[in-house]
Amino acid sequence: xxxxxxxxxxxxxxxxxxxxxxxxxxxxxxxxxxxxxxxxxxxxxxxxxxxxxxxxxxxxxxxxxxxxxxxxxxxxxxxxxxxxxxxxxxxxxxxxxxxxxxxxxxxxxxxxxxxxxxxxxxxxxxxxxxxxxxxxxxxxxxxxxxxxx
Amino acid sequence: xxxxxxxxxxxxxxxxxxxxxxxxxxxxxxxxxxxxxxxxxxxxxxxxxxxxxxxxxxxxxxxxxxxxxxxxxxxxxxxxxxxxxxxxxxxxxxxxxxxxxxxxxxxxxxxxxxxxxxxxxxxxxxxxxxxxxxxxxxxxxxxxxxxxx
Numbered sequence: 001x002x003x004x005x006x007x008x009x010x011x012x013x014x015x016x017x018x019x020x021x022x023x024x025x026x027x028x029x030x031x032x033x034x035x036x037x038x039x040x041x042x043x044x045x046x047x048x049x050x051x052x053x054x055x056x057x058x059x060x061x062x063x064x065x066x067x068x069x070x071x072x073x074x075x076x077x078x079x080x081x082x083x084x085x086x087x088x089x090x091x092x093x094x095x096x097x098x099x100x101x102x103x104x105x106x107x108x109x110x111x112x113x114x115x116x117x118x119x120x121x122x123x124x125x126x127x128x129x130x131x132x133x134x135x136x137x138x139x140x141x142x143x144x145x146x147x148x149x
Numbered sequence: 150x151x152x153x154x155x156x157x158x159x160x161x162x163x164x165x166x167x168x169x170x171x172x173x174x175x176x177x178x179x180x181x182x183x184x185x186x187x188x189x190x191x192x193x194x195x196x197x198x199x200x201x202x203x204x205x206x207x208x209x210x211x212x213x214x215x216x217x218x219x220x221x222x223x224x225x226x227x228x229x230x231x232x233x234x235x236x237x238x239x240x241x242x243x244x245x246x247x248x249x250x251x252x253x254x255x256x257x258x259x260x261x262x263x264x265x266x267x268x269x270x271x272x273x274x275x276x277x278x279x280x281x282x283x284x285x286x287x288x289x290x291x292x293x294x295x296x297x298x
Contacts, residue, residue, distance in 0.1 A: 047229070048219075056208065057205075060205055063201070066233070075236075077234025077235060077239070078196065078233040079237045080230065081228070081231075084226055084228070086225070088249075089228075100237075106236070
């Protein structure tokens with residue numbers, strides 16, 4: 001069954017963690033290797049509209065997902081981010097937590113990761129040709145599943 | 150009673166939201182007006198070391214704190230971010246969620262907010278002369294307290 005992710009429909013093959021209230025998926029155009037997204041099952045646009053219990057479910061799962069990608073991609077640190085609204089750079093109208101395993105020197109200047117991330121979102125929506133193949137994404141999701149505890 | 154925030158001790162006057170397991174404080178050098186921090190009471194460095202229940206407490210409180218600063222500072226959006234580890238730009242060794250109310254054009258280029266944020270952290274630690282006065286911070290915290298529900 002396809003999953004709703006804002007204006008997109010997501011194939012289950014790119015999901016590596018799924019519980020009743022949420023799912024975590026690999027990215028079609030990761031900013032750094034292992035850049036994944038964690039989101040509630042319900043397609044709600046604004047973080048403020050999530051019920052307290054939904055928020056309380058979302059972030060422990062994000063913590064788990066972070067541990068998975070940090071191990072698999074051998075990250076030294078993690079960046080977590082929520083862009084809540086247009087002025088914060090949100091492009092997909094569905095609350096999602098971005099998780100990025102980080103390494104020293106992983107972008108041309110380590111500080112500019114978020115800058116990259118936001119430009120990237122806007123560019124990515126407009127250029128499907130730059131997306132990864134479904135096969136590559138499904139293979140990554142399958143590999144990550146093995147690390148989920 | 151002073152509160153431990155990593156290598157810092159925080160006066161209660163700069164805290165605008167406090168529950169048993171966490172507190173939210175105003176920033177001595179906000180990147181944008183209303184840039185506040187939410188953190189667990191326990192001074193733990195790594196997000197992965199927070200217990201599931203602590204994570205489940207932290208983010209609903211962050212959601213509340215976000216609503217407060219968005220209203221008070223008339224933000225149109227919110228940015229949430231956790232820098233978990235040195236390579237992600239963490240400077241204070243105590244898990245904290247950064248919350249920033251956002252407006253169109255609030256930084257010279259809206260996309261560069263995180264870039265500003267990380268440079269800012271590093272510069273800020275080294276230049277106490279650029280910090281706001283304790284009085285200004287306490288006044289802001291008192292004003293925000295009135296919006297906490």
